[in-house]
Amino acid sequence: MAQFAEPILHVDMDSFFVEVERLGDPGLIGVPVAVGGTGGRGVVASASYEARAFGVRSAMPVGEARRRCPSLTVVSPEHGRYAEVSSTVFDIMRSFTPIVEGISIDEAFLDVSGLRLHYPSPLVVAARIRSAIRDQVGLPSSVGIASTKFIAKMASKHAKPDGLLRVASGTELEFLHPLDVSELWGVGSATRRQLDGLGIRTIGDVARAPMSLLESRLGTGAARHLSDLAHARDPRRVEERAGARSVSAENTFASDLADIDVIERETLRLCDQVAARLARSGVAGHSVMLKVRFSDFATISRSSRSEAPVAHTGDIWNTARSLLDRAEIAGRGIRLLGIAVGDLVDGASARQLVLGNERRNAAAEAVDEVRERFGAAAVIPARIAPTTWDREDRSRPDR
DNA sequence: TCTGGGGTCCTAGGACCC
DNA sequence: TCTGGGGTCCTAGGACCC
Numbered sequence: 001m002a003q004f005a006e007p008i009l010h011v012d013m014d015s016f017f018v019e020v021e022r023l024g025d026p027g028l029i030g031v032p033v034a035v036g037g038t039g040g041r042g043v044v045a046s047a048s049y050e051a052r053a054f055g056v057r058s059a060m061p062v063g064e065a066r067r068r069c070p071s072l073t074v075v076s077p078e079h080g081r082y083a084e085v086s087s088t089v090f091d092i093m094r095s096f097t098p099i100v101e102g103i104s105i106d107e108a109f110l111d112v113s114g115l116r117l118h119y120p121s122p123l124v125v126a127a128r129i130r131s132a133i134r135d136q137v138g139l140p141s142s143v144g145i146a147s148t149k150f151i152a153k154m155a156s157k158h159a160k161p162d163g164l165l166r167v168a169s170g171t172e173l174e175f176l177h178p179l180d181v182s183e184l185w186g187v188g189s190a191t192r193r194q195l196d197g198l199g200i201r202t203i204g205d206v207a208r209a210p211m212s213l214l215e216s217r218l219g220t221g222a223a224r225h226l227s228d229l230a231h232a233r234d235p236r237r238v239e240e241r242a243g244a245r246s247v248s249a250e251n252t253f254a255s256d257l258a259d260i261d262v263i264e265r266e267t268l269r270l271c272d273q274v275a276a277r278l279a280r281s282g283v284a285g286h287s288v289m290l291k292v293r294f295s296d297f298a299t300i301s302r303s304s305r306s307e308a309p310v311a312h313t314g315d316i317w318n319t320a321r322s323l324l325d326r327a328e329i330a331g332r333g334i335r336l337l338g339i340a341v342g343d344l345v346d347g348a349s350a351r352q353l354v355l356g357n358e359r360r361n362a363a364a365e366a367v368d369e370v371r372e373r374f375g376a377a378a379v380i381p382a383r384i385a386p387t388t389w390d391r392e393d394r395s396r397p398d399r
Numbered sequence: 400t401c402t403g404g405g406g407t408c409c410t411a412g413g414a415c416c417c
Numbered sequence: 418t419c420t421g422g423g424g425t426c427c428t429a430g431g432a433c434c435c
Contacts, residue, residue: 016435036403037403039403041402041403043402043403043404044403045404045435058435059402059435060400060402061402063400063401064401064402065400077403079405103434103435104434104435105435106435107435185434186432186433186434188432190431190433191432191433219410221410222409245406245407246407247405247406248405248406249404250403251403252402252404287427289429299430300429301428301429301430302428303427303428303429304427305427305428336403338404340405
């Protein structure tokens with residue numbers, strides 16, 4: 001039996017966060033809704049189609065969104081809930097094919113070439129997947145069907161909302177070339193500006209541009225990448241993703257920080273959040289990075305690598321404190337702090353590498369265990385434990 | 400309009416080694 | 418003496434994606 005000519009599906013949930021919120025609160029159905037930070041410095045993470053009609057877009061400051069749409073309902077995000085629903089959606093996709101490549105919490109590529117004996121066409125597979133997601137979790141999704149990953153992704157985008165689009169093999173360039181360059185994967189505002197300077201507006205323009213011209217503006221790597229996509233050359237296979245490469249936590253404060261004691265306490269809190277999540281994933285990391293965004297939005301980072309992997313709050317904090325010293329923060333207002341641990345390795349072996357400090361290590365393991373049973377908040381360092389005076393206004397700065 | 404939080408990948412420069 | 422070339426590792430920053 002013949003192969004499917006378009007064996008790749010891109011499944012993308014429609015306004016995922018908003019639709020999950022609607023499952024829990026039917027009052028949000030049919031009205032303009034945005035999920036986003038409500039703490040004064042928040043931005044829109046997800047907007048309903050009713051809100052988009054007013055010009056509300058994701059990444060837009062919530063203040064601006066309210067200005068454009070005075071009737072907008074803004075809901076604070078509940079990431080734990082989204083992760084749960086996402087995991088059910090991924091289970092549904094894997095019940096069709098084992099070759100599922102998740103690329104974010106709400107989208108994935110599927111290779112359905114193995115299903116040609118069970119379904120007459122990829123179009124039928126896609127329709128069944130959409131119905132299964134609708135029936136089992138009550139959410140709308142869109143699916144793109146194509147011969148390559150990139151075209152499948154573009155197809156799902158053009159199928160939205162709640163739709164299905166197949167780009168037949170052989171018609172890729174017809175579909176692609178009239179579209180705006182900003183729809184190319186890897187073209188954001190900076191690259192778009194560069195291309196605009198060359199008079200390149202559509203994907204077809206990219207395909208027709210001489211390589212030397214693209215390279216002179218974008219560098220060899222990016223130029224080749226964009227040119228390949230614009231010619232619909234995309235040989236990447238759908239493959240299961242390996243584990244995460246880094247774990248991070250960051251926080252934008254409702255008002256800028258200046259007091260070094262407060263800055264250290266917030267940094268410690270972030271170290272603790274990262275440690276809790278490393279423990280949950282059973283990993284440790286060789287590098288620690290501190291990120292600081294100042295009141296003028298200038299952003300710097302300081303990082304260091306160590307031979308021994310770190311996983312526990314105290315070890316991450318020791319490094320973070322010296323990174324803070326190197327960041328020259330004195331006298332500048334701080335808008336955001338972030339901590340990331342990277343170069344991850346399997347934690348079981350990593351934790352045994354911490355030699356010569358068995359007692360402290362045992363204490364740290366005990367913390368991991370309690371957290372596993374009772375949640376991350378069950379154990380927190382004394383220095384960042386909420387006191388009565390700060391429980392209301394400090395412990396969750398952006399909520 | 401005044402800019403979140405979680406990530407990934409790429410590039411460039413400097414240190415260091417042979 | 419004042420200077421080659423290549424490779425690798427580390428760090429910082431930036432662009433991008435959802």
